[in-house]
Amino acid sequence: MDRRTFLGITAATAVMPKRLLQMNGYPLNLETPLELLTDYLTPNDLFFVRSHWIPRMPDLKTWRLTVDGEVKKPLKLSLADLKKMPLAETTCVLQCAGNGRGLQNPPMPGVQWRYGAVGNALWRGVRVKDVLDRAGVNAGAAHLHTFGSDDPPGKVPPFQRSIEMEKSLDDCILAWEMNGVPLPPQHGAPLRLIVPGWAGDHWMKWLVRLSPQKAPQSGFYMDTAYRWPLNPGAPGVAFKPEEMKPLTELAVKSNITTAPKAVTMRGIYDIRGFAFSGAPDIAKVEISDDNGATWKAAQLDARHSPHAWRLWHYRWTPAKPGRATLLARATDSRGATQPRETVWNQSGYLFNGWHSVDIEVKA
Template structure:
């Protein structure tokens, strides 16, 4: 902190000229000085940008809500531009009445508001065999956390009347990928939503406008976007996205099927490789995110020395089930290298494991469901890099 600074006395153009009139931006955008805050892809990860992924810039955000324009995107056949006037949602299969809803029909059902994280099962998937990508945007950015407004799925299913043999639900998207996933009826009747708003405004095209399925706490692939059909059946369909993809190949060649729930996980977002310490030794603020598909995060531990000493972080902001939680740890940096890690505890008592503990159980064939503890090595210069401690 300086007691005087010549920059304060400089007369800037914005002090001398009138600003923009109201309505200069009928739909507002962030300051031009925030232009670097962007979703980013990693070009070599996928063969084609149509079936690809980009990542939420977690290191640029604070609090728990992801701004709509920064929510990571994962499309199997590109983002479909669906006209809501032409869009329909069908419920068919083992139901008493097959139904087709217009968007207008859906707006007449009772709706609810809930904040949930959506994490792609492949988040941190590139790190199974060792530390690889430099930045929490790339290691952990296949996640977003928004408030959804939607209709409880159970209300729509009740309207159609589920027959007693109806134990499973197939959700289908209107995009060219025709994405489909099987969902057990128990989950469908529990907390799933058919959502049409995110953070108060219409879903973004990238997130499935005008309708998406919300499957709280479960892997992102099941949250079918551009939702057009729900079929009630007596067994799972075993389509592509639940056989050749989104199953976890173990070391012995067998694969785990249906790994629905996202295990508790956390990451330090600041400092991190894209957000180095630039101020030298002295007081600093460490910050991060934690979440669990099974409930809330009552506690996060933080270590500065690669796990020798753990400190309890300070949680701040709403603690909602199946939502991201924000934590902070303020400390005096002595200017020496740090090995930063965070470890989430969820409300079931589960504690986030080390990467090596996960590998012992599941081998390294997997892409999906890597919730191991992340390490950032902060150098004397304040720069940070992705490493592992054994």
């Protein structure tokens, strides 16, 4: 790096406010403070970062996406090749499967995310279907294996995943743009898989290879990690492998981002938040100030696309002096309602218990 570039980076970072929460300095894992998740599109510099390993960044001149496996015509595509194909875009939520692990009880190992390993962005690139159609997928190839360029040290298993071919052909995108600018390096540049409605472990960063296969990918990150109990169990009791299935869709969830800490009985107060699900849309968000005995509907923001989050707001009038606890719960477009308690699982995935905030009400 030349001196000018170095000084430029140093100057830019010196004046930027410190706004993300460092959960791991390396590999880089950063959480967004919940109170800053108030935009429909989460700004890139506020967007949470999840990395399994320190990536080996490619030189764009030599970078290629390899398409091999069960295909009639294996491909090696440059970014310029991909950009000649029909443009596709989607606005949707990206949430780390482990968001909320730090709220689980009893605790379990892993990054102790609380609320902010989630964001909503506009992703632009090319449909996975268009790329695979060019290669010609063989009949019987039911799983798309995905590979990134990040490489673990020593005997650590590589982060390799697969998704069902049906999902990949339906609405998945290979994105080189995030919120209108080139995909930032920490978010997977030059190319990232976008899997609308599914947890972030499927959204392979630093993507270098797609490989249709007859069987799912195997390995630690398919067979042991990212699995979800078939039936709820007792908190703290680990499930056996046969009692779990691969974790795919997000769970219906809402969070309160904006609420006053102290109010008086004479006012009406603005409460805001967001809601999302593995289902394409949110049907309603409700607020309770009596521990879930009664619920009142919040107003949903009009902005939406399938699997994007819905912002919402609610005008709250305090009922009595003292400490009030506001609860939010969402119901999605398939009728699933957010539960009071999350489903405990030994990896702490998909926490979606009701979110609450306490407000002091003065007479």
